[in-house]
Amino acid sequence: DIQMTQSPSSLSxxxxxxxxxxxxxxxxxxxxxNWYQQKPGKAPKLLIYDASNLETGVPSRFSGSGSxxxxxxxxxxxxxxxIATYHCQQYDNLPHTFGQGTKLEIK
Amino acid sequence: xxxxxxxxxxxxKPGASVKVSCKASGYIFSHYRFSWVRQAPGQGLEWMxxxxxxxxxxxxxxxxxxxxxxxTDTSTTTAYMELRxxxxxxxxxxxxxxxxxxxVFDYWGQGTLLTVSS
Numbered sequence: 555d556i557q558m559t560q561s562p563s564s565l566s567x568x569x570x571x572x573x574x575x576x577x578x579x580x581x582x583x584x585x586x587x588n589w590y591q592q593k594p595g596k597a598p599k600l601l602i603y604d605a606s607n608l609e610t611g612v613p614s615r616f617s618g619s620g621s622x623x624x625x626x627x628x629x630x631x632x633x634x635x636x637i638a639t640y641h642c643q644q645y646d647n648l649p650h651t652f653g654q655g656t657k658l659e660i661k
Numbered sequence: 662x663x664x665x666x667x668x669x670x671x672x673x674k675p676g677a678s679v680k681v682s683c684k685a686s687g688y689i690f691s692h693y694r695f696s697w698v699r700q701a702p703g704q705g706l707e708w709m710x711x712x713x714x715x716x717x718x719x720x721x722x723x724x725x726x727x728x729x730x731x732x733t734d735t736s737t738t739t740a741y742m743e744l745r746x747x748x749x750x751x752x753x754x755x756x757x758x759x760x761x762x763x764x765v766f767d768y769w770g771q772g773t774l775l776t777v778s779s
Contacts, residue, residue: 586763586764588764588765588766590706590766596771596772597756597769597770597771597772598698598706598756598766598769599769600765600766600767603761603765603767604765609767641705641706643706643708643764643766644764645763645764645765648720649708649722649723650696650708650764651708652705652706652707652708653705654705655705655706
């Protein structure tokens with residue numbers, strides 16, 4: 555199975571800050587990587603697909619980049635409603651696997 | 662608008678079975694696969710498997726092989742996930758997700774909490 559290592563596991567930032575989360579795959583997954591946002595008690599929501607494509611309706615402050623084994627998710631200017639846990643997920647190989655999640659809090 | 666509505670919370674004893682439903686609406690049911698994903702309390706997301714609505718093909722996570730069955734009913738646009746021989750570590754929230762392409766989960770159900778306890 556492909557292991558997805560996400561960091562940091564938790565992060566505290568201020569409103570307006572630029573926030574970056576990384577995800578590293580244990581082998582080359584080309585651009586087969588998605589990012590999801592999950593608020594407490596809610597289902598995950600797709601934000602970025604194929605490493606860098608913004609899902610329809612998602613604010614442009616969210617972005618993704620990377621290919622191969624190293625990927626980055628960025629919030630350009632943190633908003634209070636962005637408080638959530640963020641998950642990366644690879645789909646290059648079965649089984650699909652997720653990172654362990656990054657819990658984002660407001661400082 | 663696309664909606665996935667799951668069945669309600671379940672409490673089961675070890676060794677029992679559970680069948681979770683996921684009613685889809687707002688799109689052409691047969692054009693997408695479904696994946697099922699679970700999340701144990703305080704843990705990350707775990708993919709369980711997928712099913713093609715078009716031809717019924719499935720692929721299950723190896724650790725669940727033999728205990729899980731995924732099906733769909735096109736007449737009611739509902740997907741189902743049955744898990745048998747339940748253990749306490751099957752306690753989790755179970756999500757259905759519409760799968761776009763090879764593995765993009767673009768819409769999710771609200772989740773079904775399964776508690777396995779004696």
